Amino acid sequence: MFDQQEKVTFIGGGNMARSIIGGLIKRGYPAHLITVTAPTDRTRQRMADDFGVNTAEDNAKGAKEADVVVLAVKPQLLDIVCERLVADMGGHGDKLYLSIAAGVTVDTLQAYLSGAPRIVRTMPNTPSLLGLGMTGLYAPAGTKQDDKLFSQSLMAAVGKVVWVEEEAGINHVIAAAGSAPAYFFLFMEAIQTEAENMGFDAETARLLVQQTAQGAAQMVTESDLPISTLRSQVTSKGGTTAEALRTFEEGELSTLVAKAMRAAVARAEDMAKQF
Numbered sequence: 001m002f003d004q005q006e007k008v009t010f011i012g013g014g015n016m017a018r019s020i021i022g023g024l025i026k027r028g029y030p031a032h033l034i035t036v037t038a039p040t041d042r043t044r045q046r047m048a049d050d051f052g053v054n055t056a057e058d059n060a061k062g063a064k065e066a067d068v069v070v071l072a073v074k075p076q077l078l079d080i081v082c083e084r085l086v087a088d089m090g091g092h093g094d095k096l097y098l099s100i101a102a103g104v105t106v107d108t109l110q111a112y113l114s115g116a117p118r119i120v121r122t123m124p125n126t127p128s129l130l131g132l133g134m135t136g137l138y139a140p141a142g143t144k145q146d147d148k149l150f151s152q153s154l155m156a157a158v159g160k161v162v163w164v165e166e167e168a169g170i171n172h173v174i175a176a177a178g179s180a181p182a183y184f185f186l187f188m189e190a191i192q193t194e195a196e197n198m199g200f201d202a203e204t205a206r207l208l209v210q211q212t213a214q215g216a217a218q219m220v221t222e223s224d225l226p227i228s229t230l231r232s233q234v235t236s237k238g239g240t241t242a243e244a245l246r247t248f249e250e251g252e253l254s255t256l257v258a259k260a261m262r263a264a265v266a267r268a269e270d271m272a273k274q275f
């Protein structure tokens with residue numbers, strides 16, 4: 001599965017790092033090659049207990065021996081974390097730096113990392129935990145093929161991957177995939193809530209929504225038909241679905257979705273100016 005097995009250190013052990021590491025371990029990436037750094041004991045302990053990976057409180061200690069450093073802290077912390085990291089390691093160490101941060105460009109990362117020449121940006125999402133992630137990757141011109149291949153194989157171990165040619169494409173991946181699990185969760189929450197209002201207990205309401213969402217997603221995955229055809233197969237003329245869909249149309253759901261995706265892109269662009 002993994003042609004190259006490199007020592008990988010994750011700086012930060014939050015939701016996204018956990019999803020990727022969980023997915024990697026599930027797919028057989030050797031735990032002893034993975035290190036996670038995080039300031040709190042609890043995060044480090046959970047990582048060690050759940051996945052058997054190495055942990056370190058000190059970022060430089062955790063990253064010094066690594067071949068690949070995955071930057072998995074919040075975007076607003078990246079400057080201080082990277083600058084401290086290279087200072088404490090005595091330089092960038094010519095490592096491959098893989099950033100998962102939204103809204104921080106390669107140029108900015110390079111400035112934070114004292115000119116590190118090997119940087120790849122990725123935009124994963126949390127279903128990586130189940131091996132069902134969707135990751136966009138961007139490598140600046142001149143990135144070595146080996147670095148692209150390793151970044152791709154790491155992220156492909158936890159789901160599907162797409163490369164974007166232009167760095168701006170990463171923001172489009174954020175809108176369509178990185179942030180998008182939350183859109184589906186919101187939709188599912190709304191269905192569950194209304195099912196409960198209709199009288200189902202919470203457990204049954206959740207079962208109704210989760211099984212339906214999983215079934216619908218699986219149909220999209222397994223069918224060659226356009227999604228609109230799958231929708232119309234549910235929609236009997238003059239029936240119940242048509243009424244529900246008409247209500248969504250009246251509320252301009254498609255326009256609202258487009259607006260939400262544009263808002264995610266705009267926020268990523270703002271962040272890129274801010275950091």
Ligand SMILES: NC(=O)C1=CN([C@@H]2O[C@H](COP(=O)(O)OP(=O)(O)OC[C@H]3O[C@@H](n4cnc5c(N)ncnc54)[C@H](OP(=O)(O)O)[C@@H]3O)[C@@H](O)[C@H]2O)C=CC1
Pocket residue numbers: 011012013014015016017037038039040041043044059072073074075077081100101102123124125126178179
């Ligand atoms: N969540 C998501 O769905 C996605 C997130 N991303 C990106 O992933 C990155 C992380 O997001 P997410 O996982 O949600 O964030 P979380 O807040 O869940 O995790 C952040 C982690 O950073 C750790 N941390 C804080 N300060 C430091 C430090 N000085 N040195 C080392 N580690 C530190 C925290 O440690 P502790 O636990 O000890 O407090 C925590 O484990 C962001 O840049 C985000 O843009 C990208 C795609 C999807």
Ligand SMILES: O=C(O)[C@@H]1CCC=N1
Pocket residue numbers: 102174178179
């Ligand atoms: O909300 C965020 O900024 C991050 C990036 C994509 C998903 N979560």
